[in-house]
Amino acid sequence: MESQGNTQIKIGIYLAIGTICILGSIFFLGADKALFRRYVKIHAHFEQVQGLAVGSVVSLSGVTVGNVQDITFLPDENKLDVTMSIDEKFLKRIRKESAVEIRTQGALGDKFVLIFPGDPRQPEVKDGDVLPLAKASDLLGILTERGGEAGKIFDVVNEVYKMAHTINAENRMEKIMMNFDTASSNLAQTSKDIQKIVGNSSGGVKLNHSIEKLDSILTKIDKGEGSLGLLINDPSIHNQLKAALGGGGTQRKNQVKTLLRTSIEKED
Structure with missing residues (x-):
């Protein structure tokens, strides 16, 4: 009996030791060897956490470096203090700025x-430091940050939407597109007609002849040839017309007397 009792005691001891070893292995493997790591607490102050909860991931450039440990209200400000537990081995990548x-x-x-890594020349963060906030870069963050201004986007x-609904009502869009198609067809036909006129041998010759005549007339006028050319290019004619129509009173009277005298002499 005594031998059987000793055997049961030994079996119980072995079972206890085995259970402790199994639980220890699960603890070290499942808990990510937390006993051999040191964590540092850093803070950030947000106006709102937007659904962030205790246990949420803390990421440094996409790498998980810790978790959110606590979220509390600041006593003197309308802000929330988010306490983050960061693995100490990543602190060299997290700077003051x-x-x-x-x-x-x-x-x-x-x-x-x-967390966005800061300038490597800046000192490392320490336990209890408060990190500044970055400007929101994702769409939801921007909409939340801008507040009332974001509502204008929805307006x-x-x-x-109202404009598109009005245009599409009663097949207006279809009518508009049909009008555009008709106008485009008419413009294309007009362009073809003009090309036919210009491309026609007789029409092209007449058009070129007319252009040549117009160019010849303008050249003569510019050179002072003909009555119109003299009138435009001779300043004396301009001065005589100005004197007759709007010159000084004495000069105009003399010119009128000369005309009357000439007329009387012709009648005699």
Whole structure:
């Protein structure tokens, strides 16, 4: 009996040791060897967290470096203090001027904190430091940040929808397109007619002859040939006309007397 009891005790001890070893292996493998890592707490102050929760991922340029440990309200500001637990081995990549923002991950809309690496020349962050916020770069973040201004976008979309609905009502779009097609056809036909006139031998000859005549007339006028050329190019004629029509009173009277005298002499 005593031998059987000792055997059962030994079996129980072996089972306990085996269970402890199995649980220890699960703990070290499943917990990512957390006992051998040191984590540092850094903070960021947001006006709103947009669905961010405790346990959400903290990412550094796409690499998971920690998790959100706590979200609390600041006592003196209308902001939320997000406490992030960061693996110490990544601190050399996070600098004092590194900025953070909240982004959406995946189709389900999970929120996470994204940290942008700072200038390597800046000092590393320390436990308890507060990181500045980055400007929102994703669409949802921009819409949330701009607030009332983002509503104007939806107003514009609504106005465009109304305009499109009005144009499409009662087949107006179809009528407009038909009118455009008719106008285009008429323009094409007119262009063909003009090409036929210009391309026709007799029509082309007449057009060229008319252009040559017009060019000859303008050349003569420019050279001062003919009555019109003299009138345009001779300043004395212009001065005489000006004196007769709008010159000084004495000069105009003398010219009128000369005309009357000449007329009387001709009658005698």
